[in-house]
Every structure is written in C-alpha cells, then in structure tokens.
Amino acid sequence: MKIIKLDAIDSTNSYLKKLLNKESLDDLTVVVSKHQTQGRGRNGNVWSNKPSLNLAFSIYKRFSDFEIDKKFMLNVISSISVYETLKKYNLFDLTIKWPNDIMTEDKKISGILIENNIRGNRIKHSVIGIGININQSEFKNLPNATSIFIETGKLNSVEIIACELQKILEKNFNLFKINENELIKNYNSLLYKKNETSNFSANDMSKFQGNIIKVGIDGKITIRVSNKQLSKYSESEIKLII
Known part of the structure; x- marks a missing residue:
C-alpha cells in the first residue's frame, strides 16, 4: 500500500x-x-x-x-x-x-x-x-x-x-x-443517540423530536416520532441537532 x-x-x-x-x-x-x-x-x-x-x-x-x-x-x-x-x-x-x-x-x-x-x-x-x-x-x-x-x-x-x-x-x-x-x-x-430522544430539523425548516432506531443498508435512518410511528429519512431530508 x-x-x-x-x-x-x-x-x-x-x-x-x-x-x-x-x-x-x-x-x-x-x-x-x-x-x-x-x-x-x-x-x-x-x-x-x-x-x-x-x-x-x-x-x-x-x-x-x-x-x-x-x-x-x-x-x-x-x-x-x-x-x-x-x-x-x-x-x-x-x-x-x-x-x-x-x-x-x-x-x-x-x-x-x-x-x-x-x-x-x-x-x-x-x-x-x-x-x-x-x-x-x-x-x-x-x-x-x-x-x-x-x-x-x-x-x-x-x-x-x-x-x-x-x-x-x-x-x-x-x-x-x-x-x-x-x-x-x-x-x-455504535450509533450516536440511538434509542434516545433527540432533536431533528427537516428541509422545510420544521423541527421535531424522535428516537433513532436503526440505519438501513440504503442509508435511511428509522426514527420513532412522538406519535410512536416509525418513519424513514435520507440524509438529504433531515439533520440531527446536537
């Protein structure tokens, strides 16, 4: 190498x-x-x-x-x-x-x-x-x-x-x-904030809370939002707020 x-x-x-x-x-x-x-x-x-x-x-x-x-x-x-x-x-x-x-x-x-x-x-x-x-x-x-x-x-x-x-x-x-x-x-x-309530911002400037569940082989992250629904997002759609 x-x-x-x-x-x-x-x-x-x-x-x-x-x-x-x-x-x-x-x-x-x-x-x-x-x-x-x-x-x-x-x-x-x-x-x-x-x-x-x-x-x-x-x-x-x-x-x-x-x-x-x-x-x-x-x-x-x-x-x-x-x-x-x-x-x-x-x-x-x-x-x-x-x-x-x-x-x-x-x-x-x-x-x-x-x-x-x-x-x-x-x-x-x-x-x-x-x-x-x-x-x-x-x-x-x-x-x-x-x-x-x-x-x-x-x-x-x-x-x-x-x-x-x-x-x-x-x-x-x-x-x-x-x-x-x-x-x-x-x-x-090894996911940061996995299974913890975290803050996210979306492309439309809205903000929401949810729990990170997992990331798939396609790169989409699965989040359990406040109404307990599971939603998937690509990295171009949302951002995790530290």
Missing part, C-alpha cells in the same frame, strides 16, 4: 482526484498532508485544520462490481474504520453520528467526505477523505469540535495514526466482500 506524503495542499481529496486523471494508481493509495488549506466536508462545509496537528487523509479505492444501491456501505466501512482506529486512544463515549461523523462525549472528533466515480449503476472507484483532530488544542467558533489531545491531554503521532487507519480500512473493505451484514450491524451498535 502506497502513502503519498505532502507538506501542504488545498485538499487531499482534490489532489488524489487530479492524480487519477494523470496516472493509474494502486488500490488503497493514500495521500496525507501536514496542512490542508481548503479541506472540505459534507454539504460544502469547511474543515478547520491547523498545520501538522491533525490528520488530513484521503484514500483511493477501486471496485470491480460495486452496485450504486449499496453506496452507503462506504460510509459504514469508513466510519467503523475511524472508530476502530480511535478506540485505542482512551476516548470516552466514542460513537458514530449518522451518516459518518465520529463523536466523543457529544463533540465531533472526525469527519468523512466520500466522492464516487459512477458509471451506469456501478461505482468504479471512490476517493474517501477523512479528517481526524489529533493534537489541536482549541477550535475557535467551533464549540462542538474536539481532538484526542483535548480529551486525553496526550500528544500522538499523526503519521502512526494514518498508517493504522490505512490498515484498518483495508481490513474492513475485505470484510465487506464476505459479510456486509456484520458491518451494518456493527455500525448500528
């Missing part, structure tokens, strides 16, 4: 996609950068990243036969892999916030951005961007952000965590080939 190390770049995802346009890459090629000036999150959000303190990581994954209907499994594989990487660092109450944020004690410690190359009804390859807050000591104007250092008081090697994450991602992609049901089961067991 190849790791490309950079001092600074606008976005590791963008760099990896540009590289793919120029040359053929080995499966599971990784790009890491000490500084990312225009890190991107889901829904156009910007990821705050101070130089050399956090992990800016993107991995290329090639597929031979990946049905687009199962694309949410990329969120499952990626978020479980980050969870498994972080759990050895003594973080309290580590969970996965649907669809793919990693939380510790109600604060976000990692986010994931997945960009797919689609042909017909198949995903040909994916570029998976992962940001993990490691040694940053403060996040101005981001009250819901945290890092390993803030939570534990210990500094850690960004490079070691990158290598650990790459190996765990490979393991879970191999597991996906033989037992995708185990992965979605594990994902559901």
Whole structure:
C-alpha cells in the first residue's frame, strides 16, 4: 500500500482526484498532508485544520462490481474504520453520528467526505477523505469540535495514526466482500443517540423530536416520532441537532 506524503495542499481529496486523471494508481493509495488549506466536508462545509496537528487523509479505492444501491456501505466501512482506529486512544463515549461523523462525549472528533466515480449503476472507484483532530488544542467558533489531545491531554503521532487507519480500512473493505451484514450491524451498535430522544430539523425548516432506531443498508435512518410511528429519512431530508 502506497502513502503519498505532502507538506501542504488545498485538499487531499482534490489532489488524489487530479492524480487519477494523470496516472493509474494502486488500490488503497493514500495521500496525507501536514496542512490542508481548503479541506472540505459534507454539504460544502469547511474543515478547520491547523498545520501538522491533525490528520488530513484521503484514500483511493477501486471496485470491480460495486452496485450504486449499496453506496452507503462506504460510509459504514469508513466510519467503523475511524472508530476502530480511535478506540485505542482512551476516548470516552466514542460513537458514530449518522451518516459518518465520529463523536466523543457529544463533540465531533472526525469527519468523512466520500466522492464516487459512477458509471451506469456501478461505482468504479471512490476517493474517501477523512479528517481526524489529533493534537489541536482549541477550535475557535467551533464549540462542538474536539481532538484526542483535548480529551486525553496526550500528544500522538499523526503519521502512526494514518498508517493504522490505512490498515484498518483495508481490513474492513475485505470484510465487506464476505459479510456486509456484520458491518451494518456493527455500525448500528455504535450509533450516536440511538434509542434516545433527540432533536431533528427537516428541509422545510420544521423541527421535531424522535428516537433513532436503526440505519438501513440504503442509508435511511428509522426514527420513532412522538406519535410512536416509525418513519424513514435520507440524509438529504433531515439533520440531527446536537
């Protein structure tokens, strides 16, 4: 497995996609950068990243036969892999916030951005961007952000965590080939706010309360709303309010 190390770049995802346009890459090629000036999150959000303190990581994954209907499994594989990487660092109450944020004690410690190359009804390859807050000591104007250092008081090697994450991602992609049901089961067991009364906002700006029951392989979340009715939503329809 190849790791490309950079001092600074606008976005590791963008760099990896540009590289793919120029040359053929080995499966599971990784790009890491000490500084990312225009890190991107889901829904156009910007990821705050101070130089050399956090992990800016993107991995290329090639597929031979990946049905687009199962694309949410990329969120499952990626978020479980980050969870498994972080759990050895003594973080309290580590969970996965649907669809793919990693939380510790109600604060976000990692986010994931997945960009797919689609042909017909198949995903040909994916570029998976992962940001993990490691040694940053403060996040101005981001009250819901945290890092390993803030939570534990210990500094850690960004490079070691990158290598650990790459190996765990490979393991879970191999597991996906033989037992995708185990992965979605594990994902559901780690869900943030599962079976707790939580607040949600909908596209029409309305707000409601409900209990998260589970997430399906299609990525839709099942919520028991106040009238005890079960409703399913896609990530484009609602947002969990922290």
